[in-house]
Amino acid sequence: MLNILIIGAGGREHALAWKFAQDARVRQIYVAPGNAGTANMQRVRNIPLTRVSDLLTFAKQNDIGLTFVGAEALLVEGIVDTFQAQGLTIFGPDQQAAQLEGSKRFAKDFMHKYGVKTAAYAAFHELDAALAHLHDCPYPTVVKASGLAAGKGVVICQNQAEAEAAVRAMMEKRRFGEAGAEIVIEEYLDGYECSLLSFCDSRSIVPLVSARDHKTIGENNTGENTGGMGVIAPHPRFGAAEMDAFRRDILEPTLRGIQAEGMNFAGVIFFGLMVTVRGVYLLEYNMRFGDPETQAVLPLLDSELLDAVQAALERRLDANVFRWKDAHACCVVAASKGYPGDYRTGLPIHHLEQARFYAQVFIAGAKYSDGQYLTSGGRVLNLVGVAQTAAEARQKAYDAIARVQFDGITWRRDIGA
Numbered sequence: 001m002l003n004i005l006i007i008g009a010g011g012r013e014h015a016l017a018w019k020f021a022q023d024a025r026v027r028q029i030y031v032a033p034g035n036a037g038t039a040n041m042q043r044v045r046n047i048p049l050t051r052v053s054d055l056l057t058f059a060k061q062n063d064i065g066l067t068f069v070g071a072e073a074l075l076v077e078g079i080v081d082t083f084q085a086q087g088l089t090i091f092g093p094d095q096q097a098a099q100l101e102g103s104k105r106f107a108k109d110f111m112h113k114y115g116v117k118t119a120a121y122a123a124f125h126e127l128d129a130a131l132a133h134l135h136d137c138p139y140p141t142v143v144k145a146s147g148l149a150a151g152k153g154v155v156i157c158q159n160q161a162e163a164e165a166a167v168r169a170m171m172e173k174r175r176f177g178e179a180g181a182e183i184v185i186e187e188y189l190d191g192y193e194c195s196l197l198s199f200c201d202s203r204s205i206v207p208l209v210s211a212r213d214h215k216t217i218g219e220n221n222t223g224e225n226t227g228g229m230g231v232i233a234p235h236p237r238f239g240a241a242e243m244d245a246f247r248r249d250i251l252e253p254t255l256r257g258i259q260a261e262g263m264n265f266a267g268v269i270f271f272g273l274m275v276t277v278r279g280v281y282l283l284e285y286n287m288r289f290g291d292p293e294t295q296a297v298l299p300l301l302d303s304e305l306l307d308a309v310q311a312a313l314e315r316r317l318d319a320n321v322f323r324w325k326d327a328h329a330c331c332v333v334a335a336s337k338g339y340p341g342d343y344r345t346g347l348p349i350h351h352l353e354q355a356r357f358y359a360q361v362f363i364a365g366a367k368y369s370d371g372q373y374l375t376s377g378g379r380v381l382n383l384v385g386v387a388q389t390a391a392e393a394r395q396k397a398y399d400a401i402a403r404v405q406f407d408g409i410t411w412r413r414d415i416g417a
């Protein structure tokens with residue numbers, strides 16, 4: 001029997017706890033710090049820890065057999081190296097491999113070196129050189145802070161004036177702090193996006209079901225970018241031809257690079273793809289599960305997640321470790337009014353029980369206090385419909401979201417449409 005520690009506080013971590021909790025081999029799951037969803041599950045307990053040193057002590061004292069890290073920040077900080085040095089089993093990239101997400105410059109250099117298909121780019125750590133580059137680059141162009149910026153450090157610029165403003169905001173005003181000390185300026189790619197999560201054990205990379213995130217707050221891809229407002233899985237447009245192109249132009253060269261660089265880890269690689277008329281391009285690597293992609297992908301997994309994790313840890317991954325349901329999932333996010341800007345918190349959430357009648361509910365930014373669910377974040381709930389067809393899955397998610405209520409609840413009507 002295994003004790004598992006999941007690190008994180010989002011809908012992704014609730015979905016991970018939900019999946020692991022169905023496995024008879026799991027004795028106890030701890031989520032650090034967790035949320036209202038993980039506060040109310042059998043065999044699951046929240047613990048109020050967030051620092052690596054505290055988590056390490058907890059894992060040693062509580063016979064944790066597996067630690068699973070949800071978000072990127074601690075991976076980039078080197079939590080995997082720290083746990084492994086103490087003989088603990090942890091799933092995720094070490095600090096070196098985490099740089100594939102933690103530094104866009106590092107990731108682009110890696111892609112270039114190993115022939116991974118990606119947008120043309122130039123990297124800068126000096127303002128004057130970056131500004132000079134903007135004179136003769138084609139527009140639109142994309143300006144990115146190299147470091148971690150919680151998905152907000154990317155600006156698509158229509159002309160030189162916009163690009164100059166973006167470069168100055170990052171490098172001069174340090175709008176994203178040290179993340180903008182270095183920037184990447186890259187070719188704009190026109191197409192549709194696809195999230196492809198995968199497991200990697202450095203000997204192979206095995207893709208999971210494809211997913212389509214909906215990044216902007218407004219319908220029809222309008223308004224500001226968010227962490228993700230909903231997902232449909234499998235991706236309705238990403239078919240066998242795209243998958244073949246992805247394997248040839250992205251997966252295989254990535255694996256060759258990982259091996260050539262001597263990266264040796266068991267963890268997730270989440271490929272953020274742009275499918276264009278010129279082929280499938282890699283926008284970025286994330287070295288962890290996506291949120292909300294995970295909430296749509298895990299309900300489609302028929303086999304145990306633990307089997308895949310163990311196969312990866314033992315460096316014997318292959319496609320057979322995943323068995324998929326012949327079904328579709330649609331995840332719609334219920335957000336607080338004002339998100340991704342300012343929003344109110346502490347608002348009571350009503351009728352969750354009714355929503356559960358239609359869909360799986362994964363809780364994100366909410367806490368549980370005195371028998372009540374209260375909003376605590378921008379993305380509050382994930383309503384996930386699973387059905388034989390994408391249309392039915394969608395219907396279930398929207399039937400569910402129409403039942404729940406909190407002051408200022410907002411959602412996109414076009415997820416999976």
Ligand code: AMP
Nearest residue numbers: 119142151154186187188189272283284
């Ligand atoms: P990233 O954090 O690199 O995935 O970028 C965030 C979002 O910006 C992506 O999901 C895309 O919507 C957009 N984006 C990033 N790079 C490009 C690019 N080269 N061309 C067009 N859109 C991009």
Ligand code: GLY
Nearest residue numbers: 227228290291292
């Ligand atoms: N939904 C995108 C991400 O997790 O980065």
